[in-house]
Amino acid sequence: MMTSRSDAGWLRRRVGRELRTLRERAPERVGRRISTSEAATELGCTQPKITSMEQGKYRLQWRDVRDLLELYGATDSEKTRLVNWAKRSNEPIWWAPFSEVVEDWFAELIGGEGEAEREITYEHGLIPGLLQTRKYIEALTRASPVVNQQYHDLVVGLRIERQHRLFDDEYPLKLEALIEESVLSRPVGSEGVMREQFAHLVSLGNYDNIDIRVVPTSAGAHAAIDGSFILLEFEEFQPAVYLQQHPVVGARYSDEREVADVYTDIAKQVRDVAYSQEVSLELIDSMSRDFSG
Structure with missing residues (x-):
């Protein structure tokens, strides 16, 4: 759903929380634990970037979100929703x-x-x-x-x-x-x-x-x-x-x-x-x- 009052900052925080939840549930999805350091290695970035993404403090790149979701074993519907939010999270804030x-x-x-x-x-x-x-x-x-x-x-x-x-x-x-x-x-x-x-x-x-x-x-x-x-x-x-x-x-x-x-x-x-x-x-x-x- 896209409304005229969508909020970029709120979307970043929501995507970040869901990324963290999916990473913590990785053992159920992919059969192994994944730390922020491992996620950073897979993404080719620093560990603080992964932490900042999970805290909603980092300007999201939808390709990064897509790659992390793939790593964490996200479902197709989760990928579609969160990648869409990541794309919208860089739009101007209405307020x-x-x-x-x-x-x-x-x-x-x-x-x-x-x-x-x-x-x-x-x-x-x-x-x-x-x-x-x-x-x-x-x-x-x-x-x-x-x-x-x-x-x-x-x-x-x-x-x-x-x-x-x-x-x-x-x-x-x-x-x-x-x-x-x-x-x-x-x-x-x-x-x-x-x-x-x-x-x-x-x-x-x-x-x-x-x-x-x-x-x-x-x-x-x-x-x-x-x-x-x-x-x-x-x-x-x-x-x-x-x-x-x-x-x-x-x-x-x-x-x-x-x-x-x-x-x-x-x-x-x-x-x-x-x-x-x-x-x-x-x-x-x-x-x-x-x-x-």
Whole structure:
């Protein structure tokens, strides 16, 4: 799958992790262990180059990737996929104009979004970023103690550009947004900002690839009550999870199977207690009157 939001850096890191996994599994595939030094000898390069490739820190040459995959006993489908990613990993990064405000952990998220088939986001504090209006984003940015106001326009622009993934011409991201009911009562900006934000949510709910569900306050303590998260699901490999924390601390992006499995189950449990999309959009529309002045 190729989208308009594919991310070269994310692809390099993903290829690197898979190369390392395949090398470590070589005994199962080719009947012998292969060290990074042996791989370097076979490739005719230095051992640090192999290590850098596995860490996603080296500009990939697709022929190198092809030769390593052959050495490690990769399947034909693995070769096709990883060589394709290696070729794409040298393309320009779409968020380069905003790089001054992109932390490493956020680069992992937006890189993953570029390749994901589906995203499930649970939010208990704010409207999810992919669904925010420009004025809502501007109000948040002005209120944030960690955003240097000289970068205000970059932060706003990045978030708006990130939303374009929902409207990709060929592969729009499928989004399921689980939003706490209390979020709808929290004013961000003026009453006009909130009315516009609610109208935007109702409008987005008409898209086939966007599912917006409100988690009622009456649900009480549920599986995700401890914090917001984003779960990314892919066509060709296991899900990844982005765990949101306080902006000063940062966040964590994990593609460990155990972590992904836990949050896949949590998402299901939250979905089970949430309103349907139809009921949720009716609620959002009715609550907009609370900001009618």
